[in-house]
Amino acid sequence: MNFPSFPALVTVVVLLAGLFFGSPFVALLQSFTVADGFSALLNRQVLVVVLTSLITALVATGFAAVVGTVLGYYFTFHKNSSSRWLKTFFSLPLVLPPSAAGYMLLLAFGRYGLIGAPLYQAFSVQIMFTMAALVLAQFFIVTPLMMQAASSAFQQVPASLVKASHSLGASEYRTFVKVLLPLSKPVLVAGVITAFARAVGEFGATMMVAGRLKTIPIMIYVKAMGGDAGVADGLSLLLVLLSFTVLLLVNMLGERR
Amino acid sequence: MTLELNDVSLEIDRELILDRVSFKLAAGQSLVVLGNSGAGKSKLLEVIAGLIKNQQGQIRLGGQGIDMLPPQERGIGFVFQDYALFPHMNARENILFGLNARNASEEEKSKWLKAVTAELRIDHLLERFPTELSGGQQQRVALARSMVLRPEVLLLDEPLSALDAASRERLALLIKKIQKKYRVTMLYVTHDHNEARFMGDQVLVLDAGKVVQKGSPAEIFSRPNSRFVAHFTATRNIVPAQIVKLYDTEKALVEFFGNRLMSTSFPLHGGEVWVCLRPEHLDLVYGDTARKGANELMPVNRISGYRISQFIPQGGVTVLVELEKGGSRLMVFSSSRKVELKELVIGDQADLVVTAANVHCLPRQADDIYCQP
Numbered sequence: 001m002n003f004p005s006f007p008a009l010v011t012v013v014v015l016l017a018g019l020f021f022g023s024p025f026v027a028l029l030q031s032f033t034v035a036d037g038f039s040a041l042l043n044r045q046v047l048v049v050v051l052t053s054l055i056t057a058l059v060a061t062g063f064a065a066v067v068g069t070v071l072g073y074y075f076t077f078h079k080n081s082s083s084r085w086l087k088t089f090f091s092l093p094l095v096l097p098p099s100a101a102g103y104m105l106l107l108a109f110g111r112y113g114l115i116g117a118p119l120y121q122a123f124s125v126q127i128m129f130t131m132a133a134l135v136l137a138q139f140f141i142v143t144p145l146m147m148q149a150a151s152s153a154f155q156q157v158p159a160s161l162v163k164a165s166h167s168l169g170a171s172e173y174r175t176f177v178k179v180l181l182p183l184s185k186p187v188l189v190a191g192v193i194t195a196f197a198r199a200v201g202e203f204g205a206t207m208m209v210a211g212r213l214k215t216i217p218i219m220i221y222v223k224a225m226g227g228d229a230g231v232a233d234g235l236s237l238l239l240v241l242l243s244f245t246v247l248l249l250v251n252m253l254g255e256r257r
Numbered sequence: 258m259t260l261e262l263n264d265v266s267l268e269i270d271r272e273l274i275l276d277r278v279s280f281k282l283a284a285g286q287s288l289v290v291l292g293n294s295g296a297g298k299s300k301l302l303e304v305i306a307g308l309i310k311n312q313q314g315q316i317r318l319g320g321q322g323i324d325m326l327p328p329q330e331r332g333i334g335f336v337f338q339d340y341a342l343f344p345h346m347n348a349r350e351n352i353l354f355g356l357n358a359r360n361a362s363e364e365e366k367s368k369w370l371k372a373v374t375a376e377l378r379i380d381h382l383l384e385r386f387p388t389e390l391s392g393g394q395q396q397r398v399a400l401a402r403s404m405v406l407r408p409e410v411l412l413l414d415e416p417l418s419a420l421d422a423a424s425r426e427r428l429a430l431l432i433k434k435i436q437k438k439y440r441v442t443m444l445y446v447t448h449d450h451n452e453a454r455f456m457g458d459q460v461l462v463l464d465a466g467k468v469v470q471k472g473s474p475a476e477i478f479s480r481p482n483s484r485f486v487a488h489f490t491a492t493r494n495i496v497p498a499q500i501v502k503l504y505d506t507e508k509a510l511v512e513f514f515g516n517r518l519m520s521t522s523f524p525l526h527g528g529e530v531w532v533c534l535r536p537e538h539l540d541l542v543y544g545d546t547a548r549k550g551a552n553e554l555m556p557v558n559r560i561s562g563y564r565i566s567q568f569i570p571q572g573g574v575t576v577l578v579e580l581e582k583g584g585s586r587l588m589v590f591s592s593s594r595k596v597e598l599k600e601l602v603i604g605d606q607a608d609l610v611v612t613a614a615n616v617h618c619l620p621r622q623a624d625d626i627y628c629q630p
Contacts, residue, residue, distance in 0.1 A: 163308045164341035168355035168402065169329035178354075182345045 025240065032233040040230035041238070046219065050238070053215040056131055057199035060138035064199075065192050067139075068146025073176065075147070076154040077162075094144045102137055102208025109136060109209075129211025137206045138199040145198055149191025153184035190250040197246040201239060258284050258319035258332075258409040260305070260442050265314035267297070267304055267466070274300045276466040277314065282459065284319075285440040287433075289457030291447060291477075291489065297466035298446040299338075302412045305444065306335050318409060329358070331410075334403030334441075338415040340395040342387040348398045349383040355406045369405040376435065377401050393424035397431070404435065410442045417452065429455060450490045454478060462486050478535070480522060480617055487533045487619065493588040494534040497621060500527040511618055514583020518558040520616035530618040536590035538615035541576060542608045558616065562587070564607040578607050 040046060075087045093101055109116040109127045119125045127133050157180055165175040181188070203217035210218060216235050223232040260282045267275040274297045282288045292298050303309040305316055307328035316323050323331050342351050352374065356366045374380040377397045387395055396416055403411060416432065417425040433456060436443045445456050453460050454474045461471040462485075470482045481487035487495055498513035500523060509523040513532055524530065542559070561581040568575045573592035580587065587609060 158339070158341070160337045160339055160341040161343060163303070163306075164335065164337060164343075164402075165354070166308060166328045167306050167333065167335035168358060169406065170354070170358040171329065174358055179343060183343075 028233060028236055028240065031229060032237055033230075036230040037234040037237065040228070041234040043231070046231055046235070049214045049216060049219045050235075052131065052134070052213060053200055053217075056134040056215065057138055057196055057202075060135045060142060060199045061192060061196040063135070063139050064143040064146045064195050065188075068143045068191070068195070069150040069188065071143070071147040072150025072152075072154060073180070076151050090147055091144045093141050094148075098141060098202065098204025098206075099208060101140055102205035105133075105137055105140060105205065105209055109133070128209055129213065131213065133209040133211070134206055134213060134215060137209045138202045141202050141205055142195040142199045146191050146195045149187060149194065150184070153187030153191070154180055156187065157183045186253045190253045193246050193249050193253075197243055200242060258442055259317075260410050260444070261315075261317040261320075262305070263315040263317070265301075265304060265311060265316060267300055267309065267312055269300075274466050275304065278463075278466070278468055279314075280459075280461055280468065280471060282442055282444065284442055286458045287436055287443040287445060287456060288459045288461055289445045289447060289453040289474075290461050290463055291450065291453040292463035293448060293489070295465075296463045298448075298463055299414050301463070302335065302414050302444060302446055305410075306333050306412055307331050308335075332408055334406060334408030334411045336396070336399050336403055336411070336413045336416050338418055340387070340392075340399045340419075342395055342399055342402075344387050347384050347386050348379065348390065351387070351398055352383075352402045352405055354402060359406075366405075369407075373401045373404045376438075377404075377431065391424070392420050393428055396420065396428055400432065400435070404439065404441075407439070408441060410444065411436065413443065413445045415447055416445075418447070418449070432456070450478075453490075462489065464489075479538075479615070481533060481619070484531055484619060487531070487617075491535075492533045492617075493536050494532075494539075496532045496534070496585060496587075498530050498532040498618070500524075500530055500618065503527050508613065509618070511616065514580065514585045516560045516580055516582050516585070518560070518611070518616045519613040520618050521613045522616065523618035524620045526620075529621040531621045533617040533619060534587060534611060535615065536575065536588045537592070538611055539587065539589040540610040541578070541589055541591060542610050543606070558611050558613065560609050562607055562609060564603060564605050566603065576607070578609060580609075 041050075071090055075083055075090075106113065106128060108114045109119075111117065111120050111126055111128065113128075116127060119127070127136065161179055161183070162175055165179045166172075170178065200215075201217055202215070203221070206215055207218055207221075214222065216239060220232050220235045220239075223229075223235075261280070263279050264277040265275055265279070266273070266277055278297075278301060280288065290298050290301060300309060304311050307323070307326060311324045318331065318333075342348075343354065346354070349370070352370060353366055356369065370383075371380070374383065377400060379394060379397045379401060382390060382394055382398070385394075387398070390398065396419075400416070413432065417428055420428060429452065432443075432445075435441075445452075447453055447456070457474055459471065460474050460477045462469045462477065464485055470477060470486050472480075477486065478490050478492075481490055481492060484495060496513045498511045498518075500509050501512045501517070502510040503525075504510070506525060507521060509520050509527065511518050511520050511523065511530060511532055518532065520532070541564075562578040563581070564576055565579045565586070566577045573590055576589045576591070578587050578589055579585070589609060
């Protein structure tokens, strides 16, 4: 079918989309003033929040990198009749509303929760409303991301290389370490970077388990609702810059691959 | 070591890939598995190597069952069609991969690396990465990677299919030389009948996972047991015919489109047959020597025809001849220089000569379809 005005239509859609997606960024830059923004960011309370966010996100990403890679490996190389169901189950946090995820974590790890109650009774350990809870929430949300990245990384390695490794006498572990990991490194690193950015930006689930603790997204919410535009602007800009850097890095890794 | 398969079957996603495959291959011998793509050739190798679990039947190596052993404990080398060299390792690291996995000593690694790379003439390429090597060089590295482990059995999955004609010939000779020198039992998979004829002490034809014929290359190529095998082994002339007279169990007279040939290879019950005439078994004759059909006294058959087209590939001449009687066409291949030297003129009279031993007849069903070359 001939549609002569199609290129014009594409241009209009691209322009409208640019307008829509660009407007929040323009608005943020318009609202942000360098002097107010920096003084708000250099406040001790805000620095603690930034550090809390970065530390919990780093720890959560570290755990997610290991567990997600192992899950990705399992679902790529140990497929069986239940794999599809299991993989769907482990991917749920990707589409689950984060607030629901946070609520479920409360039910499981809260002081009266399924796992939280025996932990508290046996060791007087309380997870909820601590840094550990923040890590747990971020880990819950970003592990499926890492699993998917690892899965696609391993699928890109030609099957004959894995077979060749086994036929040459390498065990499954040696094949994983010497063949799969080196060949999947760029995709795995991109997955880790993306997972870290997602962990730093996690809001819904973290909010449910944070108690009085605050991360950058929670602080933005609190300050924006409280009318403290300086901190909200500064932290939002920080997240925008972090996200931009992450995407740039991931794209660069993609090109190298 | 002797490799023996007894009724090995494989099913993937409810599709039968291998159907009760059995054969016995003596130590140091080579077996070529010949078949179309999708016939199950590669899967057969993977089952033997332990890369796919054997579901049914038995695989024995040196008399011992190896079905329960993981690939690394089977002593079987595998050379893949796409070479399967590790792209992040140079040639040396690729070749030593298996020895490192076995925690071999530096002395042992050095000794075998030197010996095998010299043999395969790749000792100057060891620092290069796979992307810096030609297809032939990559395949040599892949072969070296298997050979340094001194396997009891070497499995090769279409190792020459991705190479150009010149590299293919060189590597085929090299593989054969290495196999004989190290006396390794070799299973070689291909869909190329020329490779099958050259590489194997034995040939096994696989179709839809089933062994349809096995035997020496001479048997498979001269005495195919079905039209499929005849066609697959490049018997270009497969003509519908009838056995008109059975002399004894040794000789029969067959007739196709009015031409008569004496055959010494035919079904004893007679009747409708396919006559299989390999192009290289037919000779072109010129001149006025007596042109006769077959009779009881004449072991060599001669049939009259006219040359209608010719093609001169490397190493010979392929001529299409239309027979005087019946208009049927037969393809003749001659590697002889005399045919090349003779001035080839389309439309010339050209008679065909074939010995009775090379007229092979297969039973024919009434609904079999005939396609002229």
